[in-house]
Amino acid sequence: MAYELYYWDGLQGRGEFVRLALEEAGAPYVDVARGEKEDGQGIGALMAGLESDEPYPPYAPPFLRDGDLIVPHVANILFYLGPKLKLAPRDEGLRIIANGLQLTIADLVTEVHDTHHPIASGLYYEDQQDAAKARSKDFIQHRMPKFMRYFERVLVHNPDGPQHMVGTALSYVDLSMFQIVEGLRYAFPKATKHLAGHYPNVIALHDAVAARPAIVAYLQSERRLAFNETGIFRHYPELDRATH
């Protein structure tokens, strides 16, 4: 049976980290909110999932339904799917390592979101623009380099080589790193101009993922939405580095 992914339509957002894993694995899945109402899908099905009286409701999208089990949170979904999609290490300890790395990626994603919404998710960007400029400046100067240095260091110290974030083979963590680089480059083209020079292994990993046949096919398909200003990674030129 196909996995059911529940996430907002119209943006890549946090759902994209799950889509990349499903696409790489060629796993059957339904992107529920993007489906048709006649098929029991669409935004109404997403809202029904959020407001359901079933046990253990999810707090927010994305969540994944696999039969009776509803799995919320990107890192949790990927931890659950990883072994089934053959995108997780076989070793139990390395699976815990992978989960830790994915949670650091999740923290970075939250910080990226807060560059344009530092005061309130419920307010428009335009109503918190001054705070957004201050937070983005700090993000570009301090936070992004700290995360990127860390990811580079993880690759350099991987005992199985710098081709992968964890272990000897492609994992969902590698796929998420691809999305991080794509997203940061979209949101902050000036601030990310020299990523390849500073973090060569991170960019090599990004490029290797981008060249995988299933990922190439996905990125060219209609299933891949374009980045836009309703997602996590938003390009507001006034938040990018002024000079470089």
Next chain:
Amino acid sequence: MAYELYYWDGLQGRGEFVRLALEEAGAPYVDVARGEKEDGQGIGALMAGLESDEPYPPYAPPFLRDGDLIVPHVANILFYLGPKLKLAPRDEGLRIIANGLQLTIADLVTEVHDTHHPIASGLYYEDQQDAAKARSKDFIQHRMPKFMRYFERVLVHNPDGPQHMVGTALSYVDLSMFQIVEGLRYAFPKATKHLAGHYPNVIALHDAVAARPAIVAYLQSERRLAFNETGIFRHYPELDRATH
């Protein structure tokens, strides 16, 4: 062998969610940064752990060392420890549910942190106080109620009864919920004054955890640090609800 918990000394912070699980289980552990330099502990040992050239370094505290394995991130540590401490459901699906709930708690913790540091972790509170007031107002009006309503709903819909967040027995998620209520009451005494009326099952769970012998003993011990204004939950009266 004792578990080694690595977290900053002087504050409860994110480390406290791990401490509560270790304490409830009576598990042997060393709170490394609070130990003595002569014993290879203290803040130097924490910094060495962060800057180590070992494979898979942690990005930030807290992290747990269990033999050769270094486990970072609160939710990941608790997912790893849960079964060993008998503080996780036996059912694999419910363990995934527990992890999802813990990640929602982690998101709330991050939002609480950002009430006093909405612009930059590296800046003083006093240098971002206006933004902190705006974010705290939104947190108290919208975010805290949304999270608390959700947790109440999880308890009400637990098919095994509203005594626990997941399954039939105490889990690390319940212990974390205790800490959430404690922390919110410390940080926002006015805004949380009516929690018991609005979220009776959440408060009943808090009270049940607070009455457990191992938790009572821990809270009275020197191992439990007091809340203070270097932690996640900080009491700045100007950020609390003005009227209620």
